[in-house]
Amino acid sequence: MTGDMKQYITDAAKRIGIDLIGFASRDRFACVDAQHNPFSIFPEAKTVIMLGKRICRGALRGVEEGTNFGDYALFGKNWLEDEFLALACYDLVNAIEDEGFEACPIFPNPTEIKPSGVAVAPGRPEPNVFPDFDYAAVACGLGEIGYNGLFLSEKFGSRQRFHMIITDAEIEPTPIYEGSICDRCGKCAAACPLGAIDTECTVSVEICGKRMEVAQIDYDVCRTCKNGACANRFASYARPDRVAALCNRTCLCHLEEKEALENKFENAFRQSEAWAIGADSARERNTERMNVLGGTFSKDGNRGNVK
Secondary structure (H helix, E strand, C coil): CHHHHHHHHHHHHHHHCCCEEEEEEHHHHCCCCHHHCHHHHCCCCCEEEEEEEECCHHHHHHHHHCCCCHHHHHHHHHHHHHHHHHHHHHHHHHHHHCCCCCEEEECCCCCCCCCCCCCCCCCCCCCCCCCCHHHHHHHCCCEEECCCCCEEECCCECCEEEEEEEECCCCCCCCCCCCCCCCCCCHHHHHCCCCCEEEEEEEEEEECCEEEEEEEECHHHHCCCCCCCECCCCCCCCCCECCCCHHHHHHHHHHHHCCCCCCCCCCCCCCCCCCCCCCCCCCCCCCCCCEECCEEECCCCCEEECC
């Protein structure tokens, strides 16, 4: 039944238009603190499912040319999360529940948002529990955390958004991704006009036995970026959206040039010299303020929040 259910969900996801899907068993979250653990939301669940839809490369075109920023915010971020992916998640939840298993849909709220209530009973985390989607995507075998602190899949690089489903169906987990998409070339850091990515100070991130080297990133500096970074729409103090930022667009170009991604195109993404606003090292780095992925992963997978 386990194998049949996995194939049933995978086939349903394909029909619904989901581009990426991965499965993780409960034990892969054993070391995650209760406040960010998906199984705090559904204690009887057995499986986490991560489902993703691509950010079409064309949604980044206006930002790359410096001529249109709003349509990325719609097609690459807001509508993609709130409508296209939400509807796909809802449809897949219904497909699972049609088979008699409960399925709990989870939206990608920032983990930096602090609880907004009190625990309903001793030993339970405070509401709301917001799982870490980067951790979950790695735990579901869909890719890795790149040198620039963004999740990378083998198919699209950083061009995807995720929703999560927690279910009491026991499903065989997807193997942890063993390859390497990011080659730590440092071009993301070199492209950043504000010097927010520090390649001289890196952190080793470990998730489910997979180790990834991530550069220190000053997100306070990122929040001032005018080169395609967007303020987090849910919390101004949370990590900004950097998918369309110059650092990540440069990363995208590099990954495509070395043919590291499965989604390939006839023409190169960057057709002319990239524009940039701001000077290198515009602000002096403050290592006490720096953080990785909006917090710091410990070896056991726990992550502290930004203060």
